[in-house]
Amino acid sequence: MTSAAHESPTFKKSPPVWWFFVPRILIDKKDSALVYFNRMKPFTYRIIIEPDENYTFHGYVPTLPGCHTWGRTLNEVKIKLREAIEVYVADMIADGEAIPEEQNFESFETVFIPEVGQAS
Numbered sequence: 001m002t003s004a005a006h007e008s009p010t011f012k013k014s015p016p017v018w019w020f021f022v023p024r025i026l027i028d029k030k031d032s033a034l035v036y037f038n039r040m041k042p043f044t045y046r047i048i049i050e051p052d053e054n055y056t057f058h059g060y061v062p063t064l065p066g067c068h069t070w071g072r073t074l075n076e077v078k079i080k081l082r083e084a085i086e087v088y089v090a091d092m093i094a095d096g097e098a099i100p101e102e103q104n105f106e107s108f109e110t111v112f113i114p115e116v117g118q119a120s
Contacts, residue, residue: 043089045102047081049074063102064088 049059052070059077060068067088071077092099 043085043099043101045085046104046106047078049077049081061085061088062104063100 045061045063047059047061049057052058056070056072057074057077058068058070059081061081061084064085067081067084069077069080069084071080089099
């Protein structure tokens, strides 16, 4: 398999984020193309999954407006959300848009409150 006749551009600084997702093409001896991604940059997004009124679950990604799905089980929603995120981000790359990165932090706090009616 030989590579296509193209050279990687040189960047004055580090390459822009979209560069890591630009498909590279290999041409084999039979002239069929194999598209692959040169490098991948990981993105981590916070997801929210809530039960809904139909005994199913609704999941969404707050950082990616409109990126949501549903499923019958928590695992199904997680799988569908991963696929939805991949499609959402790929569409943004195709449109030349900046990919948003998660800026939020989430934590849980436990507080202890005396029970009402208990003698001290």
